[in-house]
Amino acid sequence: LFKPGVIAVSLFLPQTRCPDTRLRRPRRHDWSRRLVAENVLTVNDLIWPLFVVEGNKVRQDIVSMPGVQRLSIDLLVEAARQAADLGIPAIAIFPSVDASLKTPDSREAINPGNLVCRAVAAVKKAVPALGVICDVALDPFNSDGHDGIVRDNYVVNDESVEILARMALVQAEAGCDIVAPSDMMDGRIAAIRASLEAAGLQNVQILSYAAKYASAFYGPFRDAVGSTGALKGDKKTYQMDPANSDEALREVAMDIAEGADMVMVKPGMPYLDIVRRVKESFKLPTLAYQVSGEYAMLKAAALNGWLDWDRVMLESLMGFKRAGADAVLTYCAPEAARLLNK
Numbered sequence: 554l555f556k557p558g559v560i561a562v563s564l565f566l567p568q569t570r571c572p573d574t575r576l577r578r579p580r581r582h583d584w585s586r587r588l589v590a591e592n593v594l595t596v597n598d599l600i601w602p603l604f605v606v607e608g609n610k611v612r613q614d615i616v617s618m619p620g621v622q623r624l625s626i627d628l629l630v631e632a633a634r635q636a637a638d639l640g641i642p643a644i645a646i647f648p649s650v651d652a653s654l655k656t657p658d659s660r661e662a663i664n665p666g667n668l669v670c671r672a673v674a675a676v677k678k679a680v681p682a683l684g685v686i687c688d689v690a691l692d693p694f695n696s697d698g699h700d701g702i703v704r705d706n707y708v709v710n711d712e713s714v715e716i717l718a719r720m721a722l723v724q725a726e727a728g729c730d731i732v733a734p735s736d737m738m739d740g741r742i743a744a745i746r747a748s749l750e751a752a753g754l755q756n757v758q759i760l761s762y763a764a765k766y767a768s769a770f771y772g773p774f775r776d777a778v779g780s781t782g783a784l785k786g787d788k789k790t791y792q793m794d795p796a797n798s799d800e801a802l803r804e805v806a807m808d809i810a811e812g813a814d815m816v817m818v819k820p821g822m823p824y825l826d827i828v829r830r831v832k833e834s835f836k837l838p839t840l841a842y843q844v845s846g847e848y849a850m851l852k853a854a855a856l857n858g859w860l861d862w863d864r865v866m867l868e869s870l871m872g873f874k875r876a877g878a879d880a881v882l883t884y885c886a887p888e889a890a891r892l893l894n895k
């Protein structure tokens with residue numbers, strides 16, 4: 554007991570003093586495991602991302618995301634009702650717009666009658682108590698497939714920020730509760746906050762995709778919103794380098810200073826270290842996005858019979874909670890909610 558090694562270890566783990574410690578003891582029974590669980594995953598932790606298309610009674614499969622579909626507004630409203638019935642607090646709406654509406658100046662993004670705005674208004678009218686989140690980035694409307702305006706093969710910052718602030722405004726005016734800039738331009742949070750304040754929309758929240766990485770895990774999403782073919786080059790001049798971690802803290806600090814209410818880390822599973830650092834450093838609502846490629850990866854393995862879908866889904870979501878996330882955007886939201894509500 555008094556050997557130097559034992560004492561040194563026991564400074565960190567006092568239990569090692571006791572020779573009868575058996576960490577398996579509390580694991581023996583279900584009631585006991587439940588009693589000592591450090592984290593819980595509930596339906597309140599889930600945000601469901603949904604894709605919307607023009608039309609009526611339209612339901613299009615997304616090949617690289619089995620089980621996920623693009624829905625016309627009428628069916629999106631049904632999905633929103635389902636979300637509310639399951640107790641999911643919020644949905645995030647992403648548009649897949651016709652190629653004819655994609656232009657270099659992305660002007661459709663600031664059309665108050667665009668697909669997203671009509672979708673938001675319809676959902677808020679039918680299910681007012683459900684939180685609605687809109688993505689603020691030009692890619693669904695940009696003929697270059699980029700999140701900002703391209704000039705001379707470069708995504709220009711300040712001009713993009715101007716249109717992004719107007720985009721957030723039309724979404725907020727359509728009734729969305731949270732605007733979520735995912736574009737990674739510098740200074741866009743301040744610009745959006747100012748435009749919301751000026752319009753008297755001071756209660757609209759800003760969820761900043763503060764630490765968003767230039768990731769290959771977005772592939773299936775780009776298929777879903779039809780930006781895969783459109784995208785020229787990559788997004789490395791504005792999204793973060795996967796090699797960086799300190800830089801994520803600078804991004805978050807800047808967005809908080811500019812008026813973000815919550816921040817997001819994206820992708821999710823390969824970036825749980827970032828979730829942990831952000832949560833510990835800033836103690837503000839920290840969300841994570843289990844992105845399309847993460848969903849595709851788990852789903853493909855499950856469909857092959859290589860992974861148990863229900864278990865792997867809930868385990869992956871618990872990982873986010875353990876890392877410190879307050880909520881998770883996940884395409885698994887309705888399936889997870891059904892299991893969690895059992």
Ligand code: PBG
Pocket residue numbers: 688690692700735736770771772773774775788843844845846
């Ligand atoms: C658009 C945007 C992307 C995602 C959310 N918003 C793709 C991108 O940055 O290219 C990805 C979400 C996912 O993969 O599920 N700015």
